[in-house]
Amino acid sequence: MSRIGQAPIAVPTGVDVSINGNVVTVKGKLGELTQELSSGITASIDDTIITVQRPSESKEHKAKHGLYRALINNMVLGVSTGWTHSLELVGVGYRASNQGQHLDLSLGYSHNFLINIPSDVKVETTMEKGKNPIIKLTSHDKQLVGAVTAKIRSLRKPEPYKGKGVKFVGEQIRRKAGKSAAK
DSSP states (O other): OOHHHHSOEEOOTTOEEEEETTEEEEEETTEEEEEEOOTTOEEEEETTEEEEEOSSOOHHHHHHHHHHHHHHHHHHHHHHTOEEEEEEEESTTOEEEEETTEEEEEOSSSSOEEEEOOTTSEEEEEOOTTSOOEEEEEESOHHHHHHHHHHHHHTSOOOTTTOOEEEETTOOOOOOOOOOOOO
């Protein structure tokens, strides 16, 4: 049995869950999310507990059992507490600023990157003297905030020699030794 798929999902107060056929809708103080279940996976709710069942022991059903349970759990947590990702810009002259939902990044290239952030994601930038700029992304949708974070990080991934680039706050970059001088 799938350990993840078997685990029940506790619904906190203030979160409304409705299941219509194979569509699960979760509403909370931060927003509303829907997820369509596929291939015979079913969900049921008893008071404040959601359970996900599968029709057979096939490999595909086992995999989707845990997947949909995790997606529904992420939806419940997202509309109640939200998801936050923080990125740090490491490098000389790297800057970040935002005007509403427009993020302006200076990452050492000849041009700045202008990124339109989706309306469901709140963006915050902080720049303090002597510290690296921080970009904080917050949303109720874990998949969306993860995709936006990955897009920003892909513009300048951290490199292993000097550690420059866009990295997660607290991420440890594995460093390599550079060339040694010949004697």
